[in-house]
Amino acid sequence: MNEINWSEAEKTVADEALQKAYDREIKTLMDEVRQKAVEITDIDAIWRLHDFLSAKRHEIEGKYDGRYSVLIFVLAQLLKEKWLTLEELQGLETDKRAKIAALARM
């Protein structure tokens, strides 16, 4: 997979898709945190919120890796988690889109 080449046009499509997925995931996370905070009635709920944020931070910081060498995998993961649709990857070569779609089904 390492030898995959990205044209400048494809890089733009991929970067925009990554940003779109990130914005969606963050918006959902903000809604979740607000909701969890409203429901806090005891100390355990606070520490559960803390654990939740620790996990999310680790996950999000690791996931949005913009290096082109791993972008196929990153986009596949985002597709699998439904932060992106395959339609939003229009503009990538057919071959790349097929690889991304296949990985997303794994």
Add this chain to the structure above:
Amino acid sequence: MNEINWSEAEKTVADEALQKAYDREIKTLMDEVRQKAVEITDIDAIWRLHDFLSAKRHEIEGKYDGRYSVLIFVLAQLLKEKWLTLEELQGLETDKRAKIAALARM
């Protein structure tokens, strides 16, 4: 300080004071978390909330140490942070209360 003896009556006073301080601190923490959550408008605010909870968890888990060998110091800390008043330590020997009050001023 290690040779301080606690009568059963004093242990009850100290345990109740510890519980009272804990309940107050937790209630304040819950209010703070709810308030911070309401104000979340970007990802940085989420990670700031996470950092805040990490620090609070570490602090609270360390602070409420109910071992009688360290209780003078624990109560002094709670007095200093205003989670307890000296009046709420009525029932402890005068000498202990004086030590706690002196440590709280340090």
